Amino acid sequence: MSNSLAVAAVTATLRARLYARLGGPQVTVAPPDKAPDAAGGDHVNLFLYRADLNPAFRNADPPGSPPGESPKPVLPLVLHYLLAAYSDNEGMAHQLLGAAMLALHDESVLSPDEIRAATTASLPGSDLHLQPERVKITQETLSQDDIAKMWTAFGTPFRMSSAYQVTVVLIDSARPGAAPMPVLRRGADDRGPAARPDTGSPTLLGLRYATAGQVSALPGEQVTLLTEALPAGALSAGLRHLRVRRSTSVPLSGGGGAELILTLPATDLPAGPWAVDVGPAGGASPRTNTLALGIAPEVTGLAAAAAGTPARTRVTVTAGQHVLPxxxxxxxxxxxxxxxGMLTAPTKTVSVTAELPSGKTRVRLRVDGVDSEIVDRAHGTFRTGPTVEVTIP
Incomplete structure (x- = not known):
């Protein structure tokens, strides 16, 4: 989701768009009673006058939260803006208002690239551009009575204006959520029936990790790909990260029958969800459908130390792969x-600070929804040692 800078990030992005489209006149964000004098000469004023809760997300789990976990609900906001234009020439003010309304109408979504470009310098800590839900702009129709009450409350003479709502802005809770430990056993052979059509096309039916019950793999490990109807000749697997711009092609070796062995690169393979498909070497067609492949972060070191504030501890995790912005x-x-917090540069070390109960506890690193492995799947027990356990002072 995003942090508490999200409201300011939305305002900054709207302001940057209006300034770019108007080609010169300033864009202010002053209250309406101060807007006429907020800038000299022609200008447009964008005033945030109300923030409501979005009912659809109010009691829902955060988008993308893993099943079985209980994260704290996000703060889902609908932001209400009032757009007005000011000029010594009233005709020019009408021209500015029309141009500003068109700028918000033509592109009704604030894209991640647009948000990032508008906030990199002024709000470097903002991570609104990483929010999975898109931020949408909608013109809002107000009744004549609502307009009259609004401008009366502003304590300034009525001005031709247009109202907009921007939704949804999802702000993460500052309180930690609940993430239960993995289940070691669910029962014998609890898989249900599966049905699929036989299309005769190259198909990737599934994948199998090295150990039963494993849900992700580490760089350098082997994954078995289950396929059918593949063309003859050399084959390769195409890997594409679903969160950051990383992709690679890996040659495949035969595993017997319709099974192929994918040996994951040992380096430069960020953790997180990847998409994998199979086709002729070199990326030629035909290629199979894509399936999800989890690459787990590898924890190489853990440390815990008092954070200088009573009852607070700083836990530091060192990973084998770089975690990317x-x-x-x-x-x-x-x-x-x-x-x-939002990363601004690649790093192998991340830290968090919180009030934690003292004693030995297990630690996992989660990157884009994929956790480091703390379970010994072959024996059905939790792992022990300095890369999965830490002592909280």
């Missing part, structure tokens, strides 16, 4: 999910 990261200490 644009990835959403959390450290799971026991059953507490603690979000890591």
């Amino acid at each position: 644009g990835q959403q990261v959390a450290v799971l200490v026991g059953t507490r999910q603690l979000a890591v």
